[in-house]
Amino acid sequence: MTTKERTVYTPRFDFGSNLDPSGKQTGTVKELLEELNYEKFKTITGTDAKKSDSNGTSITYDSLDGVFAFLGEVADVRKPKLAEDVPLSTLKTIKLLYVTNDTNDTQLFRLLKSPTRGGKPTLEFYTTETASRNQKGIAIVDHLLSTLSKEVDPFVLRRIDTSFLTYPKLLECIARENIEILEPIYIRHSGRSNSIAEALTYLAEAVERYTHKSNDAPSRPLHEAIYTYVRILPFLNFVGEYQKVIELSQVDGQVNTIKDRIEEFCRELSGTLGSIVHPLTPVASVEAFPKFVDTNALALAKLIEDATGIASERRDLLKIVNAASKVLCSYVHHEWGVISLDTKNISAADCIAALCAIRHQQKVKTNYSAYWLGQTQAEKGTGVLRQMDDERSAQELFEHDYIPHGINQLLFSRFNQFYMAITGIPNRYEAWMAYQLARLNKYADCYLSNDVAVCDAAVQDLYDYCSLEAVRAAELTAQV
Numbered sequence: 005m006t007t008k009e010r011t012v013y014t015p016r017f018d019f020g021s022n023l024d025p026s027g028k029q030t031g032t033v034k035e036l037l038e039e040l041n042y043e044k045f046k047t048i049t050g051t052d053a054k055k056s057d058s059n060g061t062s063i064t065y066d067s068l069d070g071v072f073a074f075l076g077e078v079a080d081v082r083k084p085k086l087a088e089d090v091p092l093s094t095l096k097t098i099k100l101l102y103v104t105n106d107t108n109d110t111q112l113f114r115l116l117k118s119p120t121r122g123g124k125p126t127l128e129f130y131t132t133e134t135a136s137r138n139q140k141g142i143a144i145v146d147h148l149l150s151t152l153s154k155e156v157d158p159f160v161l162r163r164i165d166t167s168f169l170t171y172p173k174l175l176e177c178i179a180r181e182n183i184e185i186l187e188p189i190y191i192r193h194s195g196r197s198n199s200i201a202e203a204l205t206y207l208a209e210a211v212e213r214y215t216h217k218s219n220d221a222p223s224r225p226l227h228e229a230i231y232t233y234v235r236i237l238p239f240l241n242f243v244g245e246y247q248k249v250i251e252l253s254q255v256d257g258q259v260n261t262i263k264d265r266i267e268e269f270c271r272e273l274s275g276t277l278g279s280i281v282h283p284l285t286p287v288a289s290v291e292a293f294p295k296f297v298d299t300n301a302l303a304l305a306k307l308i309e310d311a312t313g314i315a316s317e318r319r320d321l322l323k324i325v326n327a328a329s330k331v332l333c334s335y336v337h338h339e340w341g342v343i344s345l346d347t348k349n350i351s352a353a354d355c356i357a358a359l360c361a362i363r364h365q366q367k368v369k370t371n372y373s374a375y376w377l378g379q380t381q382a383e384k385g386t387g388v389l390r391q392m393d394d395e396r397s398a399q400e401l402f403e404h405d406y407i408p409h410g411i412n413q414l415l416f417s418r419f420n421q422f423y424m425a426i427t428g429i430p431n432r433y434e435a436w437m438a439y440q441l442a443r444l445n446k447y448a449d450c451y452l453s454n455d456v457a458v459c460d461a462a463v464q465d466l467y468d469y470c471s472l473e474a475v476r477a478a479e480l481t482a483q484v
Contacts, residue, residue, distance in 0.1 A: 125244025204435035374408030
């Protein structure tokens with residue numbers, strides 16, 4: 005063994021080593037293969053690796069086909085010749101992807117396949133969040149992002165991380181934009197739900213007609229492009245699966261408007277509580293909801309039967325109060341974020357809608373199975389209510405997030421449908437969802453580039469278009 009072989013090995017094609025801020029250094033695929041094989045068959049000091057450390061098969065030019073198929077699809081990168089000069093950062097990206105795929109039993113390129121390119125969407129795809137499911141996929145994606153980020157220009161990195169927030173935060177931004185966009189409609193049609201529904205329908209159709217303007221941009225360094233691509237993936241997965249969940253959530257059968265009967269129930273509550281109660285007056289917190297149901301079970305059971313046609317008795321409601329509490333948790337989270345569950349913010353109409361959503365699910369038995377690549381058979385489920393885990397409390401949700409997100413979205417959509425129907429404004433919710441889905445789809449179209457500047461410009465163009473069309477919708481429908 006020579007002195008040279010005992011020298012600690014230093015890789016050339018790892019991110020964070022052999023830095024090249026100018027982007028002028030190059031290498032070849034041949035040199036990369038030599039490094040990959042050296043690392044496979046040698047230890048860090050240059051001695052031969054144990055047989056258990058390697059399967060004995062050399063990494064060849066053809067071994068990189070999977071990496072280049074992925075790069076060709078998402079970044080229009082062709083497979084270079086063995087001795088062709090290639091930017092150093094490109095070779096580092098190729099090595100990172102190859103090694104990550106080779107050392108994990110999850111198929112990396114299926115995991116990273118965008119729903120816009122035929123990948124199966126999942127609401128369980130994350131980058132920087134810790135979730136109770138899909139831990140293996142999250143760890144792989146975190147590894148890719150943290151490694152690639154070592155050599156992305158700091159200014160560009162901040163812009164990417166600001167533009168492509170975690171998808172819950174991005175949805176919050178979109179929700180705030182929607183408030184701004186829809187303000188002309190709500191002001192012009194204040195208090196007229198049917199009129200608002202007409203304006204929202206007009207706007208949804210206008211958004212669906214919107215064509216995203218493609219702007220040619222200089223190609224970005226490959227590691228930056230892949231970092232951007234991976235940061236965008238959670239949102240694209242959300243949009244793809246959310247549409248399917250909303251379609252699945254549609255309430256089968258007629259829901260009766262029971263506005264007058266809810267008002268009568270509230271008048272009785274007023275006498276009991278010693279204060280005036282209207283259908284939208286907060287009467288309980290999520291924490292106090294079970295007691296509210298227990299106290300008013302007979303009246304609530306009759307209201308649910310009137311609304312849904314599903315025969316309901318006191319014992320039926322007491323069996324579903326835990327599941328209904330979790331639906332109300334989703335509502336509270338959407339409206340107020342993470343707040344104390346002892347906050348009194350639940351109205352009588354909210355309570356009835358949540359109970360209707362669960363009773364309806366008991367009858368129709370909609371099946372939904374959360375999906376993520378690499379899940380085990382034990383992690384798969386189809387029954388919606390079973391996946392809500394009745395043995396665990398609603399109070400645990402904000403801490404442990406143990407219900408698959410598709411289940412939450414499905415039942416929250418049902419809750420909203422029942423709420424709007426029983427209070428007499430079903431058309432408004434349908435119109436709102438048409439607008440919401442149209443805008444999310446167009447937002448996803450804005451994110452088809454791996455250049456953050458192009459994406460930001462596209463988002464701004466979409467916002468400007470929606471704002472102008474909202475004003476037009478408010479004016480035109482006001483004349484009808």
